[in-house]
Amino acid sequence: MSTNQEVKVRFYPPPEDLRRYFTTFYVTDFTPSTDEPLCDALQPEWAGLRFFQHQGPEAWIAGSVPLKNVQFFGSGPSSQPIHFRMPSTRMWGLGLLPLGWARFVRHNASECANLICDGRTEPRLAAFLPLADCVFGAEPDEAAELERIVAFFRTIDAPAPVDEKRIVAIHSAMIDENLTSVGQLVERVAASQRTVERICARHFGFAPKLLLRRQRFMRSLSHFMLDPSLKWIGAMDSHYHDQAQFVRDFREFMGVSPREYAATPHPILTPIMQERNRVFGKAVQTLDRPDRTDPKAA
Numbered sequence: 089m090s091t092n093q094e095v096k097v098r099f100y101p102p103p104e105d106l107r108r109y110f111t112t113f114y115v116t117d118f119t120p121s122t123d124e125p126l127c128d129a130l131q132p133e134w135a136g137l138r139f140f141q142h143q144g145p146e147a148w149i150a151g152s153v154p155l156k157n158v159q160f161f162g163s164g165p166s167s168q169p170i171h172f173r174m175p176s177t178r179m180w181g182l183g184l185l186p187l188g189w190a191r192f193v194r195h196n197a198s199e200c201a202n203l204i205c206d207g208r209t210e211p212r213l214a215a216f217l218p219l220a221d222c223v224f225g226a227e228p229d230e231a232a233e234l235e236r237i238v239a240f241f242r243t244i245d246a247p248a249p250v251d252e253k254r255i256v257a258i259h260s261a262m263i264d265e266n267l268t269s270v271g272q273l274v275e276r277v278a279a280s281q282r283t284v285e286r287i288c289a290r291h292f293g294f295a296p297k298l299l300l301r302r303q304r305f306m307r308s309l310s311h312f313m314l315d316p317s318l319k320w321i322g323a324m325d326s327h328y329h330d331q332a333q334f335v336r337d338f339r340e341f342m343g344v345s346p347r348e349y350a351a352t353p354h355p356i357l358t359p360i361m362q363e364r365n366r367v368f369g370k371a372v373q374t375l376d377r378p379d380r381t382d383p384k385a386a
Contacts, residue, residue, distance in 0.1 A: 094119055094126060100234055106241055108256075109191055111183030111235035111373035112284045113237060113362070115230055118174045118356070128356040131309060132302050132341050133373050135184040135193070135293075137207065137216060140177050141224045146209070147172040149202055150343055160207035160220040164200030165189070165293030167302060169342050174356060180223055180233060183373045186259055190249035190291045192216075192241070197293035215244065255291050258284060259378040262299060263364045265307060268327050270296045273297035289311045303374065304328070310371040313354070313361050320346045 090097045095189050097116040101107065111134065125145070138161040147161065148154035148171050155161070162223045163170060165186075189197055195212045207213040207220060223233055249255060254277065261267055261276040273296055274281045288296045304325045312323035321331065328334045338346045365371040 090359045090363040093357075094121055095356050095359045097228070097360050097363050099364060101368075103238055106238065108378065109185055109188030109241075111185060111376050112181075112368065113234060114181050114360075114364075115233070116179045116181065116360070118177050118179070120176055122175070123174040125175045125378045126355050127171075127173050128354050129171045129342070130163075130166070131169060131357070131372060132166045133163075133183070134186065135165050135189050135197070137161075137184070137219075138163075138180045138215075139223045141179070141228070142177040143175045144177065145172040145174045147204055149204055155204060155206060156272045158206045160209075160213075160216070162203075162205045162207040162210055162216075164203040165197055166202050167294060167298060167341060168202050170204055170333065178228065180237065182237070183376075185251065185373075185376065185378060186291045187249065187255050187378060189293075190251065190255055191246050192244065194246070194249075196289070197291055198289040201293040215246075249291070251287050251291065254279060254283070254287050256378045258287060258292070258296075262296075262303060263304075263375060263377060265325070265327075268300065268304075270300065271352065273300065293310055301337060302341065305334075305341050306372055308334065308372045309342075310361065310365075310375065312350075313358060314365055314371055316350070318352070 097114055100113045102110040140159045144158045145157045146154050149168050222236055257277045261273050274284050284296055304327055308323050308325045324334050361371040370376055
């Protein structure tokens with residue numbers, strides 16, 4: 089468990105029968121030390137479902153209308169930061185791997201890319217309303233809440249995706265840090281480029297080229313967040329041609345320069361990433377493996 093006094097998070101691996109569909113299940117207590125909410129920004133990630141027991145956050149993506157006090161918060165796969173102001177509250181979060189999106193959401197992920205929404209009014213998330221209604225009881229009970237989440241996904245009517253094998257093959261290839269081009273991805277998957285592009289748009293939310301760039305960027309960012317002493321030059325992925333290319337990616341994916349990001353406090357992301365890395369061996373969900381046979385290998 090995180091020992092940060094303002095953010096306490098516990099991670100749970102999904103059970104074996106659900107592990108291929110989710111990154112992690114996690115519960116977080118947010119307790120700002122002042123009357124002001126905690127401010128931070130989620131990095132680019134896969135889709136997520138977040139349920140708040142008390143007041144929900146204020147959240148927005150650049151150019152969007154902020155969502156306020158949404159207690160069932162849904163987000164599609166992202167390539168931009170999700171900014172938020174977090175009050176004192178309690179949250180369960182579930183990260184959906186691309187295969188999980190394909191099975192449980194079953195809508196075109198590219199149409200939900202960089203989408204944040206109130207899950208209670210978003211038709212594409214209607215299947216999860218029964219879960220939103222039952223996660224929390226009258227009193228906090230972490231074990232019972234986790235049990236209800238697991239039971240829901242075990243009983244929801246969600247047949248296996250038609251593209252399951254190719255989704256897993258693309259995802260497995262994509263997280264290989266030695267794979268750097270769409271051509272290599274197509275060759276590794278042994279499918280046509282058109283097929284790879286179709287599956288990526290439908291289930292991953294973005295074109296293959298952007299997904300590979302996002303992987304490279306997130307490897308760099310996670311290295312820095314876990315060890316800022318590396319400085320950006322030490323954290324930068326070896327596949328960047330130069331620092332200027334990294335800075336361009338940083339501005340595209342986070343909306344600020346590396347220097348601006350490093351100078352900004354991250355009271356939520358820092359303890360969560362550190363605890364996630366300690367428990368699962370990966371600080372961010374975009375680096376999780378699709379063959380989730382061992383939580384420590386995730």
